[in-house]
Amino acid sequence: MTFPITNIALIIAALSSGLLAGVYFAFSTFVMQSLARLPVDQGIAAMQSINVTIVRSPFIVVFMLAAALSVFIAAMAIVYWRGGVSVMMLAGAALYIVASFLSTIVFNVPLNDALDKVDGHTAEAAQLWTTYLSDWMQWNHVRTVASLLAACAFVRALF
Numbered sequence: 001m002t003f004p005i006t007n008i009a010l011i012i013a014a015l016s017s018g019l020l021a022g023v024y025f026a027f028s029t030f031v032m033q034s035l036a037r038l039p040v041d042q043g044i045a046a047m048q049s050i051n052v053t054i055v056r057s058p059f060i061v062v063f064m065l066a067a068a069l070s071v072f073i074a075a076m077a078i079v080y081w082r083g084g085v086s087v088m089m090l091a092g093a094a095l096y097i098v099a100s101f102l103s104t105i106v107f108n109v110p111l112n113d114a115l116d117k118v119d120g121h122t123a124e125a126a127q128l129w130t131t132y133l134s135d136w137m138q139w140n141h142v143r144t145v146a147s148l149l150a151a152c153a154f155v156r157a158l159f
Helices: 003-037 040-054 058-079 084-116 123-158
Strands: none
Touching: 003 040, 003 058, 003 084, 003 123, 040 084, 040 123, 058 084, 058 123, 084 123
16 A cells, blocks of 8 residues: 555655755845845855855755655655645645755756856855845745745645
8 A cells, every 4th residue: 555655655754855945944034134244245155155165065965855755755645645634745745856956956056057157256256145135035035935834735745
């Protein structure tokens, strides 16, 4: 029977999505604000360091695991349709895949890539940093809320 496997996937997806929401929440509430208070060159250098470090950290494993589990959960919801439970499974999967995972790839990563190319000591750095902070934070708020709502939907599907 596939339901115990689906339940395990839902538990791990809920925990992963919730953990990611916490990371994003930290960036939204104090990390980025702290970086914005630094001189431009130092803020840029710190964010560049974070961007290099994060892709080599356990964060990326959790980020990818949540995406893979979301795809699995969506497939199970469709194949073994169970009414409201399947709706919650699909909602959680869609929230994570579209609003968290894909928004990161489509919006945050390109912003990070552009920041990686700038020298914080140049005249254009201050304008780029201001725009970066605003745009990056906007999309970070989206993935914070989406990851939290995905976790809630996964938990709801379990009950």
